[in-house]
Amino acid sequence: SNVHHYNFVLQNAQFTRLCETKTMLTVNGSFPGPTIHARKGDTIFVNVHNEGDYGVTIHWHGVKQPRNPWSDGPENITQCPIQPGKNFTYEIILSDEEGTLWWHAHSDWSRATVHGAIVISPARGTTYPFPAPYAEQTIIIGSWFKGDVKAVIDEAVATGGGPNISNSLTINGQPGDLYPCSEEDTYRLKVNSGRTYLLRVINAVMNEEQFFGIAGHSLTVVGQDAAYIKPITTNYIMITPGQTMDILVSANQPPSYYYIASHSFSDGAGVAFDNTTTTAIFQYNGNYSRPSAIPLPVLPIFNDTAAAENYTSRVRGLASRDHPVNVPQTINRRLYVTVSLNFLPCTEATCTGSNRLAASMNNVSFVTKPIDILQAYYRSINGVFDADFPSEPQKYFNFTGNMTSINVATARGTKVTMLNYGEAVEIVLQGTNLLAEMNHPIHLHGFSFYLVGQGKGNFNNETDPKSYNLIDPPEINTVALPRSGWAAIRFVANNPGVWFIHCHLEKHSSWGMDTVLIVRNGRTRAQSMRPPPASLPSCS
Ligand code: C2O
């Protein structure tokens, strides 16, 4: 395996989109930011220099970071921010990840403009479990806000209301032909007739899951979250913020222009979202005239829950000799975690009058502290977190039924769950109909997990485990928790450290739809956390 070095300079740069220019935080002045290239098993050092105006951290989304939570990145969870004028070198240790991941800022909402792809090719001497593509291309779906993104969430939190929605979605940084002042710069993927391309699709959108497709072309999805899956042939995918998908597309249609398009899947009744459509062009090389009308792919409409769930229910792990499925067949511990939207009651000190929007897991709305939890744990600093996150909801009720009689208020806290090294853990995530029922993309740091089951309504611990897939479940890092439904995930807690788990819809995470798992050290050194790097950003 090899070692790679990158320099990331966080710096302000000016960008013009939708007829307006703004200054925003970038890495090395580009949007999306630079792509990191490596092979399976390599190590990457990224020296991040902050020349911006405020403290930022970077997270390597989907990299397991074995024994090394120090480089994971979530602000106030595993480190304090890199302050302006300072730098910090992340050590990104790849293990079995292969495919596409991404990196993004993990401070407030700065990930809107600070993100990029991580492309992990097969190890030298090995190849893809499918015919080698002619060429490959990263496709990053993003969000564009005309205003300053940090101000959007600061204002929402200050007023207790919902944040402004984005002004457009983007593909590789461009809104596309359907928005004003955008046509010139629409991203074009130029293809040769008869060739097959590997698209590495990343959903970096802030607050919306996406339906994505290419007019006239079928997609063959071969990987998700840097693990291979059994190929799925489909006209559209549903991809949540945080997810990455590897997709083969053959240029097998009459040479012309075809739209690549993405629009939001948002199934929360009355929940505001960006309902615009971003496009790029799938453009054949050759001599022909540009069509007067470029066809759009036919995608499910924004609230088509069934279409979203139909797609996600088809995903299976590859389960081949070279890419086995190692799902725990039995478990040592089950955590049952409700995922809810709530109000904060007006007795809270943060409240200025009316109820404020909030979110929770097991009715605890997560609060960060000025010292990161990893440091507090490692150095035994008291008063930062409590190790009493409930292993099940304090109160059982019909989570997905009619909620009118239920008090939707939540408590606040910085509560974590302690796990022993090597435990086989199952987490049953239970969506609720508190305040609003909707799909939530739940992401776990430090692990990939197997999605062994999912369903609608309330989880039934007698009957539902009987229908688990323990043969070829997909190994992923972000699960689309079905609207008013449940998802069961399994993993072995063999990575000591402090690991964040949260909704990847940024507004829900900001409202407290987060919690933390701490995996204790095992008996040997190889089962223990590495010591902290000397140059960790200070918390003062
Ligand atoms: Cu993609 Cu906690 O992050």
Ligand code: CU
């Ligand atoms: Cu959510």
